[in-house]
Amino acid sequence: MRIVTAQQLESWLATGRIVERDARGPKVVQLSDGRFLKIFHTRRAAMLARLFPPALRFARNAELLKQQGIAAPHVSEAFWLDDQKGLSACLYEPLEGCSLEQILKQDPEQLERILPELARFIAQLHAKRIYFRSLHLGNILWLSKGEFGLIDFLDLRRKRLPLSGWHAQRNFRHLEGYLQRRKINNFPLSTLKGLYWAYANNCKTKKN
Ligand SMILES: Nc1ncnc2c1ncn2[C@@H]1O[C@H](COP(=O)(O)OP(=O)(O)OP(=O)(O)O)[C@@H](O)[C@H]1O
Numbered sequence: 647m648r649i650v651t652a653q654q655l656e657s658w659l660a661t662g663r664i665v666e667r668d669a670r671g672p673k674v675v676q677l678s679d680g681r682f683l684k685i686f687h688t689r690r691a692a693m694l695a696r697l698f699p700p701a702l703r704f705a706r707n708a709e710l711l712k713q714q715g716i717a718a719p720h721v722s723e724a725f726w727l728d729d730q731k732g733l734s735a736c737l738y739e740p741l742e743g744c745s746l747e748q749i750l751k752q753d754p755e756q757l758e759r760i761l762p763e764l765a766r767f768i769a770q771l772h773a774k775r776i777y778f779r780s781l782h783l784g785n786i787l788w789l790s791k792g793e794f795g796l797i798d799f800l801d802l803r804r805k806r807l808p809l810s811g812w813h814a815q816r817n818f819r820h821l822e823g824y825l826q827r828r829k830i831n832n833f834p835l836s837t838l839k840g841l842y843w844a845y846a847n848n849c850k851t852k853k854n
């Protein structure tokens with residue numbers, strides 16, 4: 647991976663719009679040409695991040711999703727911002743769409759209308775052995791072309807073995823924790839789960 651200069655980073659930060667930041671600094675920046683810069687501050691030891699750069703894992707996950715027919719942003723490059731500290735980043739093209747969290751805020755009825763499709767989308771992810779720990783309303787986009795897409799998928803894994811009902815339950819428990827932390831109390835989680843289990847069981851019956 648190439649090392650991006652401090653001047654380049656400064657110029658991106660000066661001309662772009664900071665979308666997300668935390669105590670360690672900017673995390674997601676939209677550049678003036680529309681691309682997104684995602685910076686991977688790491689809590690792990692710098693040595694581990696140097697060996698397994700998160701930006702590279704993110705880029706690989708974007709590829710994996712595309713191979714599996716799931717919409718994800720196109721990552722054009724992964725690079726170091728500071729290789730000694732293990733600070734990596736990548737550039738990607740945004741997906742055209744709205745997060746489910748925005749839809750729930752602006753038009754909760756629209757969210758209810760697409761709930762069966764959302765349940766099927768999650769069931770299909772699981773059927774493809776894809777476990778996305780951060781599968782929550784901020785990381786699922788409803789795209790203008792009428793399908794779902796994923797962002798922020800650093801912690802996504804494709805398992806070797808089929809996912810069990812236990813995995814699905816754990817995935818929904820994480821989603822529930824997210825709703826509680828964000829104090830979102832108008833999301834129809836139990837309806838979503840009901841629809842999900844109907845699809846998942848239907849897929850199983852078809853296989854047998
Ligand atoms: N590909 C994309 N297309 C459209 N919008 C995007 C895209 N990527 C990021 N965004 C916008 O930026 C916001 C934050 O991005 P992202 O979810 O990647 O970071 P984050 O939630 O801050 O990261 P983390 O979960 O690691 O703390 C999203 O909620 C979305 O509004």
Ligand SMILES: [Mg+2]
Nearest residue numbers: 784785797798
């Ligand atoms: Mg996010």
